Amino acid sequence: MELKRVVVTGLGTLNPIGNNINEYWNNLEQGVSGAEMITSFDTAKFKTKFACQVKNFDALQHFDRKELRKYDLYCQYAMVSAHEAFLDSGLDLEKIDHDAAGVIWASGIGGIQTFMEEMRGYFAGDGTPRFSPFFIPKMIADIASGHISIRYGFRGPNYSTVSACASSTHALIDALNLIRLGQATIMLTGGSEASVNEAGMGGFNAMQAISTNNDEYKTASRPFDVTRDGFVMGEGAGALILEEYEHAKARGAKIYAELAGGGMTADAHHFTAPHPEGLGAKNVMINTLKNANLKLEDVDYINVHGTATPLGDIAEIKAITSVFGEHAYKLSVSSTKSMTGHLLGATGAIEAIAAIFAINKGIVPPTINHANPDPEIDPKVDLTLNKAKKREVNVALSNTFGFGGHNSSVVFKKFSE
Structure with a gap:
């Protein structure tokens, strides 16, 4: 069968060097470092005291307090970047086939912050299991995909890919193939992560995988340099709207690039x-x-x-x-x-x-x-x-x-x- 062409019509991101696409692209060009000392928890006893964190993010600018109870931080990042991509695409929810629009969202770890907080509360108590009813749905790695589909009413393919640091590229490939094969017309895809916390930093420290160069934290992420000593933990999200070319053409969408394979x-x-x-x-x-x-x-x-x-x-x-x-x-x-x-x-x-x-x-x-x-x-x-x-x-x-x-x-x- 002849495979359909797939194009990129929307982009969104929330990451250590940009809270939107324009800011991200500008800082990519300028060569800006996103590294900073961690202030979200006490790092005194940790080997690594810095990370590349999302900056100036206020969840209450995007969600009300009641809604926030349902979202781990990784899911908040997902929802914000997905919304930017959706708006950027110019899609009209009243004019698309919702059964042909899907979501594949990736996370290597999922709601590690939620898991840590719930366990901390349990062990600090008297052993009585008092867990939030949102504990499991906030923690699981597929829930961001579910929440995104609910928000836009996308009833097509919907799931999560988990393959550690390859996760969101696998999500892109799956989304590409679904459109190529005619099983979807629009796919909102990408990935999010929020692991700059005690569990994330401590676990990667134990593996000796992340840099411990606290004295030169701003330049510690130094690929190919002989003095490199591991990666610097980052957090955030990226989202892409993939669309079947003829569908994008028919609605006059702007096209950033073609996803060729x-x-x-x-x-x-x-x-x-x-x-x-x-x-x-x-x-x-x-x-x-x-x-x-x-x-x-x-x-x-x-x-x-x-x-x-x-x-x-x-x-x-x-x-x-x-x-x-x-x-x-x-x-x-x-x-x-x-x-x-x-x-x-x-x-x-x-x-x-x-x-x-x-x-x-x-x-x-x-x-x-x-x-x-x-x-x-x-x-x-x-x-x-x-x-x-x-x-x-x-x-x-x-x-x-x-x-x-x-x-x-x-x-x-x-x-x-």
């Missing part, structure tokens, strides 16, 4: 460490371009997973040079996690938006905080260090890899009739 693989190697030669990463990039019917030399920009972990950065660049050969030295690469930190299950969504930014603005966002080259990383690869770069971007690839060996990538291309 996606790929999914597994490392089948280790539950947290990447394959040392980037085997899964190689395969997922190859599969993504094949799925999109694109050639290696078509790619202009790769928004890499680039978390600033000692092993991960090396493996990903090895994978790129292996897959692209000489073309690896002609394309641009950058890690926007140097600015936003790592949003875990939401990272694929906000980085897809960064890839779309590169296509729309003709600007490759930078990898900031880089001062000391790593001799194990090929110096001929253009890592777009410290400053944004102007170049025409017709095709942009976005990579995301998650604990468990999950790999997912999507590729966007400049829209043309």
Whole structure:
């Protein structure tokens, strides 16, 4: 069967360097760091005392107090970014087929704040189980998808994808395929995460996965730098409206880009460490371009997973040079996690938006905080260090890899009739 074309018609975000799309895109171009010292809880006994947090977010500007009782913070972020994307798309709820509109929303962890608060209350008590009736529905990772569909009356496909840091890219791919196959016309998709709390920071500290560079917290997220010591925790959300092209055309929608394809693989190697030669990463990039019917030399920009972990950065660049050969030295690469930190299950969504930014603005966002080259990383690869770069971007690839060996990538291309 002939697959339908899928385009992006709406964008929304709430993340450490932007509370909306315009603010996010401006700060991507300017190379702004979202890192700050944590003030939401006492970090005195924690190894890491900083993170990339959402700033100046007042939930009461978006929800009333009664409504807020139902939403964990990760769900609040989801609802706010989804609404921006919906408004941005210009969709008219009175004119769409609600049975052909769906939601796939991702979170790697879900309502960890709610779980922690409920357990804290239980253990502080006398052992009597006094839990909120909202405890379970606030905590589960699929509830944001449900709440979004309820808000807009979208009765089509509705579920959540969970694959650690690859989660929201998997959500994008599933949404893409549903529209391609004619099972939906409109999909609101993306991901959210809110894990900057005692449980999140303590757990990743125990794994030695996050940076402990408290003295230089503003520049601690430093992908590809030889002094990198782990990722910086981030939080927030990203949302995209995907739409079947003919439907978007018929209503005169603005189109940001075409989502041309996606790929999914597994490392089948280790539950947290990447394959040392980037085997899964190689395969997922190859599969993504094949799925999109694109050639290696078509790619202009790769928004890499680039978390600033000692092993991960090396493996990903090895994978790129292996897959692209000489073309690896002609394309641009950058890690926007140097600015936003790592949003875990939401990272694929906000980085897809960064890839779309590169296509729309003709600007490759930078990898900031880089001062000391790593001799194990090929110096001929253009890592777009410290400053944004102007170049025409017709095709942009976005990579995301998650604990468990999950790999997912999507590729966007400049829209043309």
